[in-house]
Amino acid sequence: MPMYDLTIIIPTFKEEANIAAIIREVDTVFSKNAINGEILVVDDNSPDRTIPIVRELQQTKPNVRLVVRKNDPGLSQSVVEGFRKAQSDILLVIDADLSHPPSHIPRMLAEIRAGNDIVIGSRYMKGGGIQKWPLKRRIISLGATFLGRLLFPEIHDPVSGFFAVKKSVVEGAPLKPRGYKILLEVLGKGHWKTAKEIPFEFVDRAVGSSKLGPETIIDYAVQVIDNARYSWNHHDSIVWQEWKKLFKFGMVGLSGIVVNEGLLIYLKEYVQLALPVASIIAIELSIMSNFILNDLWTFGADQGEHALGSGWQRFASFQFVSVGGAAINFVILNVLAAWVGIDYRIANVLGILVAFLWNFVVNRRVTWKKQKY
Ligand SMILES: Nc1nc2c(ncn2[C@@H]2O[C@H](COP(=O)(O)OP(=O)(O)OP(=O)(O)O)[C@@H](O)[C@H]2O)c(=O)[nH]1
Ligand SMILES: [Mg+2]
Numbered sequence: 001m002p003m004y005d006l007t008i009i010i011p012t013f014k015e016e017a018n019i020a021a022i023i024r025e026v027d028t029v030f031s032k033n034a035i036n037g038e039i040l041v042v043d044d045n046s047p048d049r050t051i052p053i054v055r056e057l058q059q060t061k062p063n064v065r066l067v068v069r070k071n072d073p074g075l076s077q078s079v080v081e082g083f084r085k086a087q088s089d090i091l092l093v094i095d096a097d098l099s100h101p102p103s104h105i106p107r108m109l110a111e112i113r114a115g116n117d118i119v120i121g122s123r124y125m126k127g128g129g130i131q132k133w134p135l136k137r138r139i140i141s142l143g144a145t146f147l148g149r150l151l152f153p154e155i156h157d158p159v160s161g162f163f164a165v166k167k168s169v170v171e172g173a174p175l176k177p178r179g180y181k182i183l184l185e186v187l188g189k190g191h192w193k194t195a196k197e198i199p200f201e202f203v204d205r206a207v208g209s210s211k212l213g214p215e216t217i218i219d220y221a222v223q224v225i226d227n228a229r230y231s232w233n234h235h236d237s238i239v240w241q242e243w244k245k246l247f248k249f250g251m252v253g254l255s256g257i258v259v260n261e262g263l264l265i266y267l268k269e270y271v272q273l274a275l276p277v278a279s280i281i282a283i284e285l286s287i288m289s290n291f292i293l294n295d296l297w298t299f300g301a302d303q304g305e306h307a308l309g310s311g312w313q314r315f316a317s318f319q320f321v322s323v324g325g326a327a328i329n330f331v332i333l334n335v336l337a338a339w340v341g342i343d344y345r346i347a348n349v350l351g352i353l354v355a356f357l358w359n360f361v362v363n364r365r366v367t368w369k370k371q372k373y
Helices: 019-032 050-060 075-085 102-113 135-151 182-189 215-233 238-270 275-298 311-340 344-367
Strands: 006-012 037-043 064-068 090-093 118-122 129-131 163-166 195-199 201-203
Touching (some): 006 019, 006 075, 019 037, 019 050, 037 050, 050 064, 064 075, 075 182, 102 118, 118 182, 135 238, 182 215, 182 238, 238 275, 238 344, 275 311
Parallel strands (some): 037 064, 118 195, 129 201
Antiparallel strands (some): 090 163
């Protein structure tokens, strides 16, 4: 039997101004909700008073533990060390600077107990948000989130620092902790099936200093690529499911070319329609056949319930996106050929590729969005 119901992992570096308050708040949440919880502070040998403050609190709170790291400093490394040292089967990571309200802990614990493998405190979903962030930070954060969502389209906030996870998800997982976004690593390489997000309002730190530097952006880009690569060899990973969808979507797109071309020839040569009329019909029918194949196969029944309940709604959405894709193809071809001077055949291939990505990403996110709540 594990010693505790839950371990709260608090990574710290120079948090003397916040550490006592966060520990007290978490402990109050524990007592109010009858949670037998452990508080594990993982500190990178802070030169300020963080360590003595934690040691002092330990005198009165036996459930507070402190790990002081001397090698390989880093937020993600510290969290992973916390995963290993935790004395419970449920792990919850929270920042020390009170950006993540501890009042959400009981709900997150309950969602794990209800059977979810991962529960994410989400800033980017209805009900969530960020208080008082300068524009630059918002843009960087949204960029990181967008990249993360390419791997995990179902997850609004795949880079949140506030999340709970079953120990079994990370045990034995080949995590390569680096940088700031440990959640992405857990999602990419952990053993999980179900994730749940709960919205929360991120409160910007009132005191203490931020350690976010430009190298974190590069670290993160490398991490995203590494996780995409990892999934290539691990077909049980969630990311691999996305590659499969992308591949199927591409196959359906190719089949659409055959339908379009075949119909065009048939309508022009045998039905003897005028070319513009034959072309419009051929294009529309290929959009329809693409829709049917994607609906049944690419995003078929095994994907779970669709958010857009009726097939007609999905078709309308697909039609709309397809017209947008055609417009993108048209604009890129003409701009590159006429203004940039690129050979029109190459310009068209580039236009087709961008339109394909547009079609996939938007249809994945809108047309065949999954029913979640
Ligand atoms: N152990 C350890 N913890 C770290 C390190 N860097 C940051 N932390 C902790 O990780 C949490 C998040 O770091 P923050 O600096 O708050 O990062 P942020 O929320 O993106 O940025 P700001 O709140 O604006 O400073 C805090 O609890 C930090 O003390 C580190 O190198 N090692
Ligand atoms: Mg912070």
